[in-house]
């Protein structure tokens with residue numbers, strides 16, 4: 300396992316972003332924590348959306364400002380992560396502060412744990428002091444990572460629209 304670096308995406312990483320996205324395949328429902336990367340054929344359009352979603356002034360109504368990061372090793376994108384700076388009702392019940400994914404070929408090597416640990420440090424620099432991270436009750440990989448970084452389970456809530464149970468964990472920074 301290499302050391303990861305959390306960085307803001309830019310056009311410089313276009314080729315890496317395309318390769319990362321391709322690994323999830325066309326049939327994926329979406330890449331958690333990617334700001335819907337698969338919905339944007341052009342990386343430039345995704346970068347524009349990421350920028351728009353960072354600022355309260357330009358944000359789509361109803362959304363919460365979010366910082367987008369890519370987690371890189373020495374040459375490729377290992378994972379992707381979105382840090383939401385506040386919670387709305389939906390995020391408080393189900394979505395949490397952080398969305399994340401590790402590329403399929405790099406899972407179970409410790410990168411999920413490393414990337415989330417870096418995300419907590421980043422959150423601290425943004426004066427956040429309590430972080431909510433959630434996952435599908437059946438997503439054992441995600442639950443394990445959250446517990447490894449110190450997540451304390453508050454409760455489980457039923458998300459009617461998707462007919463799934465969500466685990467809600469808090470971490471004091």
Ligand SMILES: CC(C)(COP(=O)(O)OP(=O)(O)OC[C@H]1O[C@@H](n2cnc3c(N)ncnc32)[C@H](O)[C@@H]1OP(=O)(O)O)[C@@H](O)C(=O)NCCC(=O)NCCS
Nearest residue numbers: 331399400401406407408409410411412433434440441443
């Ligand atoms: C969840 C996810 C980020 C985990 O990333 P990862 O890099 O595989 O995690 P790690 O290698 O740090 O593993 C952490 C722990 O989880 C365990 N784990 C990882 N994948 C697992 C799996 N599929 N089943 C059971 N345990 C698993 C590891 O063994 C490790 O435990 P250990 O330290 O006791 O050995 C990754 O599976 C992923 O991207 N999944 C798809 C997207 C997703 O579900 N995102 C979360 C949305 S809430």
